[in-house]
Amino acid sequence: MENFSYCTPTRYIFGHDAESHAGEMSSQMLGEKVLIVYGKGSVVRSGLLDRVKHSLDNSSVGWVELGGIEPNPVDAPVYEGINICRDNHVTGILAVGGGSAIDTAKAIAAGVPYDGDFWDFWAGRATLEKALPVGVVLTIPAAGSEGSGNSVITRIDGMRKISLRTDKTLRPLFALMNPELTFTLPPYQTACGIADMMAHIMERYFSPTTGVEITDRVSEGVLTAIMEEAPKVMAQPDNYDARANIMWSGTLAHNGICGTGRKEDWVSHAMEHEISAVYGVTHGAGLAVVFPAWLTFMAARRPAKIAQFAHRVMQVAATGDDLADAVLGIDRLRVFFRSLGLPVTMKELGVGNPDIDLLVNKLHENKGETLGGYMTLSRKETTEIYRLMC
Numbered sequence: 001m002e003n004f005s006y007c008t009p010t011r012y013i014f015g016h017d018a019e020s021h022a023g024e025m026s027s028q029m030l031g032e033k034v035l036i037v038y039g040k041g042s043v044v045r046s047g048l049l050d051r052v053k054h055s056l057d058n059s060s061v062g063w064v065e066l067g068g069i070e071p072n073p074v075d076a077p078v079y080e081g082i083n084i085c086r087d088n089h090v091t092g093i094l095a096v097g098g099g100s101a102i103d104t105a106k107a108i109a110a111g112v113p114y115d116g117d118f119w120d121f122w123a124g125r126a127t128l129e130k131a132l133p134v135g136v137v138l139t140i141p142a143a144g145s146e147g148s149g150n151s152v153i154t155r156i157d158g159m160r161k162i163s164l165r166t167d168k169t170l171r172p173l174f175a176l177m178n179p180e181l182t183f184t185l186p187p188y189q190t191a192c193g194i195a196d197m198m199a200h201i202m203e204r205y206f207s208p209t210t211g212v213e214i215t216d217r218v219s220e221g222v223l224t225a226i227m228e229e230a231p232k233v234m235a236q237p238d239n240y241d242a243r244a245n246i247m248w249s250g251t252l253a254h255n256g257i258c259g260t261g262r263k264e265d266w267v268s269h270a271m272e273h274e275i276s277a278v279y280g281v282t283h284g285a286g287l288a289v290v291f292p293a294w295l296t297f298m299a300a301r302r303p304a305k306i307a308q309f310a311h312r313v314m315q316v317a318a319t320g321d322d323l324a325d326a327v328l329g330i331d332r333l334r335v336f337f338r339s340l341g342l343p344v345t346m347k348e349l350g351v352g353n354p355d356i357d358l359l360v361n362k363l364h365e366n367k368g369e370t371l372g373g374y375m376t377l378s379r380k381e382t383t384e385i386y387r388l389m390c
Contacts, residue, residue, distance in 0.1 A: 001261035018178040023059030030092025033062035037105040081108035099143025106151035141247040142193030144254025146175035161277035179243040191340035192284025197253040199287040209262035265373035288342040293388035299326040
């Protein structure tokens with residue numbers, strides 16, 4: 001196990017009517033005036049946005065708003081939000097929605113106190129040291145952004161989709177999580193969220209670091225629970241306990257606990273970011289295509305940890321042949337994704353003839369000539385993995 005520093009300052013209020021605490025928590029942690037950041041309209045149609053505003057009003061917290069955040073969030077609304085905050089003397093950001101709204105809120109929070117272009121942080125030209133405080137009312141369990149310091153934004157110029165990772169600066173100070181808000185999510189969106197949270201765990205689980213049995217078991221336990229609860233939420237969308245377990249899993253998958261004490265990978269996310277940036281696919285669906293291909297590539301080279309995953313998570317009986325067991329575990333993972341209605345090939349994703357050269361070039365332009373934690377990869381290897389997705 002490697003040395004680590006672990007900090008999770010987010011306060012979670014979980015359960016029925018959690019959103020009713022928006023005013024109270026904003027008053028305590030976000031200050032006297034907030035920017036509400038939300039998505040395409042479901043929070044309006046459901047009445048959630050009005051309930052949040054009412055809660056803010058009751059706590060004498062002023063507010064302005066920025067709506068219409070798209071999936072795979074881009075930089076234009078970030079600039080708009082920064083200007084709104086500066087013009088209105090906003091003291092904190094309240095995201096109401098899923099990962100796209102939260103990531104946009106974080107980017108705005110980073111940009112307001114900074115004299116330069118917020119993109120400097122994402123491009124690696126500057127180090128983020130301060131930001132406005134952020135709070136969350138979560139409506140989509142998937143990205144885990146409600147409990148992480150990360151934010152993924154696409155720069156429209158060049159279609160560069162980059163994740164900024166911070167240990168503490170962009171972690172929300174609070175997250176209000178009511179599983180009932182997820183009852184009306186479309187099945188495909190639910191399934192994509194499940195794939196996303198599983199990928200967050202696997203990016204950490206597949207590590208070259210040894211001696212991390214506790215962290216392994218935590219990861220395996222959450223993965224197993226997700227796979228047991230997933231069929232329940234697909235069959236019974238209003239099953240409160242199943243929705244609650246999936247919602248909390250999304251947070252545990254990405255708040256850092258599953259990565260403590262070990263080197264992480266994140267190649268699969270980087271490769272998917274290029275796919276969704278170029279082709280506009282849903283991130284979780286893209287991950288359902290990328291991860292089995294990445295695992296197949298790795299199984300032929302470093303099968304031991306993948307065989308462990310097969311034994312402990314995918315219920316493959318150990319035969320003593322790590323490669324064979326790993327391959328069977330990957331097959332079962334594909335079957336699981338398909339059972340949720342997810343794609344596992346590029347064609348099923350709707351990308352029948354991907355421009356692999358373009359994807360590889362963009363990947364290495366953004367991430368360097370070599371990348372990876374489980375195994376170091378160059379252009380030759382990432383090209384092969386993209387081909388395996390086909």
